[in-house]
Amino acid sequence: MQKRFTRMFLLNKRFIAYPIATALLIVAMLLGISIGTVSVPVLSILKLIGTEVLHLPSLGKTDPMFTTIVMDIRLPRVILAGLVGASLAIAGAAFQGLLRNPLADPYVLGVSSGASVGAVLVLFLNLSIPFVGMFTLPVMSIAASILTIFLVLFFARQIERSMRVETIILTGIVFSSFLGSLLSLMIALTGEELRQIIGWLLGSVSMRGWEYIGIMLPFFIIGSGILLFSTKELNAMSFGEERAQHIGVNVAKRKLWILIGGSILTGAAVAVSGTIGFVGLVIPHLTRLLWGPDHRHLLPLSILLGAAFLIVADLISRTIISPTELPIGVITSLIGAPVFAIILIRRRKESRG
Amino acid sequence: MLSVQSVTGGYPGHDVLNDISFDVERGELLGIVGPNGSGKTTIFKMISGILKAKSGSILLKEKPIASYSAKQLARVLAVLPQHAEQAFPYTVKETVSLGRYAHQSGWFQSWSEHDEEVVQRTMAQTGISTFQDHYVNELSGGERQRVFLAQALAQEPEILLLDEPTNHLDLSYQKELLDLLKKWTREQGLTVISIFHDLNLAGLYCDRLLLLENGRINLHHKPNDVLNEARIQSVYRTKIEKHPHPTVPKPQMLLLPEKQAEDESDLLITEKCLTHAEEMITLKAPFPLRTMSSGVVGSGTGWYSTFVNRHVDKTYDCFDHKGEMTRFLEDHGIDPTETVGMMTAVRLEDVAFRFIEDEGVSVFVVVTAGVGNAVDASKSREHVYEPLPGTINTWIFVNGTLTDEAFIQSIMTATEAKVKVLHDQQVKDAVTGTIATGTSTDSILIAATQRGEHQAYAGTITTLGKLISEGIYACTTEALEKYRERRFR
Numbered sequence A: 001m002q003k004r005f006t007r008m009f010l011l012n013k014r015f016i017a018y019p020i021a022t023a024l025l026i027v028a029m030l031l032g033i034s035i036g037t038v039s040v041p042v043l044s045i046l047k048l049i050g051t052e053v054l055h056l057p058s059l060g061k062t063d064p065m066f067t068t069i070v071m072d073i074r075l076p077r078v079i080l081a082g083l084v085g086a087s088l089a090i091a092g093a094a095f096q097g098l099l100r101n102p103l104a105d106p107y108v109l110g111v112s113s114g115a116s117v118g119a120v121l122v123l124f125l126n127l128s129i130p131f132v133g134m135f136t137l138p139v140m141s142i143a144a145s146i147l148t149i150f151l152v153l154f155f156a157r158q159i160e161r162s163m164r165v166e167t168i169i170l171t172g173i174v175f176s177s178f179l180g181s182l183l184s185l186m187i188a189l190t191g192e193e194l195r196q197i198i199g200w201l202l203g204s205v206s207m208r209g210w211e212y213i214g215i216m217l218p219f220f221i222i223g224s225g226i227l228l229f230s231t232k233e234l235n236a237m238s239f240g241e242e243r244a245q246h247i248g249v250n251v252a253k254r255k256l257w258i259l260i261g262g263s264i265l266t267g268a269a270v271a272v273s274g275t276i277g278f279v280g281l282v283i284p285h286l287t288r289l290l291w292g293p294d295h296r297h298l299l300p301l302s303i304l305l306g307a308a309f310l311i312v313a314d315l316i317s318r319t320i321i322s323p324t325e326l327p328i329g330v331i332t333s334l335i336g337a338p339v340f341a342i343i344l345i346r347r348r349k350e351s352r353g
Numbered sequence B: 001m002l003s004v005q006s007v008t009g010g011y012p013g014h015d016v017l018n019d020i021s022f023d024v025e026r027g028e029l030l031g032i033v034g035p036n037g038s039g040k041t042t043i044f045k046m047i048s049g050i051l052k053a054k055s056g057s058i059l060l061k062e063k064p065i066a067s068y069s070a071k072q073l074a075r076v077l078a079v080l081p082q083h084a085e086q087a088f089p090y091t092v093k094e095t096v097s098l099g100r101y102a103h104q105s106g107w108f109q110s111w112s113e114h115d116e117e118v119v120q121r122t123m124a125q126t127g128i129s130t131f132q133d134h135y136v137n138e139l140s141g142g143e144r145q146r147v148f149l150a151q152a153l154a155q156e157p158e159i160l161l162l163d164e165p166t167n168h169l170d171l172s173y174q175k176e177l178l179d180l181l182k183k184w185t186r187e188q189g190l191t192v193i194s195i196f197h198d199l200n201l202a203g204l205y206c207d208r209l210l211l212l213e214n215g216r217i218n219l220h221h222k223p224n225d226v227l228n229e230a231r232i233q234s235v236y237r238t239k240i241e242k243h244p245h246p247t248v249p250k251p252q253m254l255l256l257p258e259k260q261a262e263d264e265s266d267l268l269i270t271e272k273c274l275t276h277a278e279e280m281i282t283l284k285a286p287f288p289l290r291t292m293s294s295g296v297v298g299s300g301t302g303w304y305s306t307f308v309n310r311h312v313d314k315t316y317d318c319f320d321h322k323g324e325m326t327r328f329l330e331d332h333g334i335d336p337t338e339t340v341g342m343m344t345a346v347r348l349e350d351v352a353f354r355f356i357e358d359e360g361v362s363v364f365v366v367v368t369a370g371v372g373n374a375v376d377a378s379k380s381r382e383h384v385y386e387p388l389p390g391t392i393n394t395w396i397f398v399n400g401t402l403t404d405e406a407f408i409q410s411i412m413t414a415t416e417a418k419v420k421v422l423h424d425q426q427v428k429d430a431v432t433g434t435i436a437t438g439t440s441t442d443s444i445l446i447a448a449t450q451r452g453e454h455q456a457y458a459g460t461i462t463t464l465g466k467l468i469s470e471g472i473y474a475c476t477t478e479a480l481e482k483y484r485e486r487r488f489r
Helices: A001-034 A043-053 A064-098 A111-125 A133-161 A165-189 A196-203 A211-226 A231-236 A241-249 A253-273 A281-290 A293-319 A328-352 B040-047 B072-075 B092-103 B111-123 B140-155 B171-188 B197-207 B228-234 B321-331 B377-382 B404-424 B463-488
Strands: B003-009 B015-025 B031-032 B055-060 B077-080 B159-163 B193-195 B208-213 B217-220 B241-242 B249-253 B275-276 B280-294 B298-309 B339-343 B352-358 B361-368 B393-399 B444-450
Touching: A001 A043, A001 A064, A001 A293, A043 A064, A043 B280, A064 A211, A064 A231, A064 A253, A064 A281, A064 A293, A111 A196, A111 B241, A133 A165, A133 A253, A196 A328, A211 A241, A211 A253, A211 A293, A211 B092, A211 B193, A231 A241, A231 A253, A231 B092, A231 B339, A241 A253, A241 B072, A241 B092, A253 B217, A281 A293, A293 A328, A293 B228, A328 B339, B003 B217, B003 B377, B015 B040, B015 B217, B031 B040, B031 B171, B040 B055, B040 B193, B072 B092, B072 B171, B072 B361, B077 B140, B092 B111, B092 B280, B111 B140, B140 B171, B159 B275, B159 B377, B171 B193, B171 B197, B171 B404, B193 B280, B193 B463, B197 B249, B208 B228, B217 B228, B228 B241, B228 B463, B280 B339, B280 B404, B298 B393, B321 B339, B339 B444, B352 B463, B361 B463, B404 B463
Parallel strands: B031 B193, B031 B208, B077 B159, B159 B193, B298 B339, B393 B444
Antiparallel strands: B003 B015, B003 B055, B208 B217, B241 B249, B275 B280, B280 B298, B280 B444, B352 B361, B361 B393
16 A cells, blocks of 8 residues: 555656756756855846846846856856756666666766767867867867767677667777777876866866857757657667567667767767766666656656756855865765665665555 | 568578468467477567568568568557566556557657557456556566557557467466457457467467478468377477367377386286275275276276275165265275275175286286176166166276277277176076176276286287186176175075
């Protein structure tokens, strides 16, 4: 009876899942913009967003310093953190569904290693591509990640024409370790850029500005669009590829689209912020624990939760031992792991009920 | 409906199937049987579009399978897998609803009333409606199997492929599922192709069977032809016997376990096994004997190890004699399920028995005889039917292996010998005054050890027949003389 009650409660919760997740995201954004060395009142933020972003008629005077802080520093930072968190979370959810493994994460196919190699190469060689200038790093990084996806898929296809997910995972692992070694090689050979490289690898969304959002946004829209149109197929594929084929899913085509969609998101996220761990693994898992495995809801909810989570993580990373900023990847794991463990234990107890 | 035309292929580097051709009609229930590795699953994978044939073609409703898109194919053909992976905890209804995927179109793939109706109907048909909100991974194997059957049926297919559908099911669900499938083929024209491991189930339900051997078709025909003893023995490379189903005209293939050392001990049925008291004569065999008898309990054919001939009074009430006999045996610590029991009004001291041996075969005959109600079979119409406790009860134990023919001929031979005794003893039918051929309530039992020498026949001049004739004639005469001595003393 207890179990049944919980289940009904969870099913009902799906309808209030969206309001809850959206509210979490809004609160996280407001906190992220408000808190810092200079505290900005929430009311001022709302006013500023009303006038500067939505171009509403003036809602009253705000401090011009607040305008600068919010519009030039905090808002782009929060939005970028949100986009990165959302991208990693939805890509993780899709990969876990496709690979039928709740332990998969967006980095499993070696895309992040590819993006890292591209980025570190720029830092290591002090590259600067004409016309792109200061954006050489993200551009190179995205290019490297896309190149990696296609190399992984090309080799997987060489190994086995039907490209079973197991083959793709194995190929991804081979690429990951190879590219990882390249990274280590560059780090070993490097001199004064070491701190810069390590800092980038640990992940950060600071001092990126609106331009990075401009780079990230199209990839986010395309990638999550592809994945959100594949949610039913992901449901089918979590029963196995053959089963999905029998139900009527064109598995070969869908699989490719989902891999490409997820990789675009991952590549773009790594390119603008470095390799931030944990989000892509835990947010989908958490969402599934809370609201069930149906990918039609899992993916959008993961976007909302992932964004909120990374905004809060970023907030903590820059305030906890201010003025020093901690790498955001450290924070995601430090708060993510215990929270996740608690939820997991409580759910286990509940289901034993 | 489905036409497979000279299909060859399998996995890269090795062909599993070799020139396979067969047709399946609408509404047919086709069973695919064959040993492990004969290509049963491979042919399923080709029909369901998972594997491509290297050569040859598969036509579904006159169109090559390759010309169907995955969705189009799923609307015509559904598959019930042997086991489905379960990565995440979906509810039963969510799982079944996925079966509607192929019928939904457009980017938003909305859930229509018809979809809901089909899902509810298939859940009702498979008996899973009551737990539609439960998680699939919390169900038992059989329940899970029915969830995936409902999922396949939700596709509203014209052809259903089943890979060993009865694998995880209890006996009752096996029967229920196959009865249901059979009904759908008859009533709704559903075409079913199913892989079976159990030849007997396949033989009971399928219209035709396709027997595969090493990727080739051995035979595609009616179950009775495919389930031929020699054919199945050679394809499956094991000892199997074919027997008719006791109640329906279908074949049953029975496995024969290897004889273990303990079974080989040559114990003979002799008078050592016999104990007789005033109330009953009991023969306890050290192992079950194959038996054909007309006893009160344990009659017909079967395997029994205890044999009881019980004395009852002439006034014994024959109403519910079977139930009364069962209780009697239980009261005496005898298991009725392993026992053949007979009754007689004759005094059991007058029993005659004899052990005779010749050419490696031996028989042990036990007879009790009384001729108070002797009848001439040629004039039996002049008698009124009256159930009375048996009067000439004949037991024949054969230390040898008998065929069914030998069993039947043993009964004939024994009867002929008995008739001759009555003739030689001038036993008269009290009603007609002619020479009697037996009594109205005689019983007979033939029990064979089924070890040692094979006896194909038991006619009067075969080795076995001679032993039986001699034993019966001698014992019946002796028993009858004792009976008469007592009467006229």
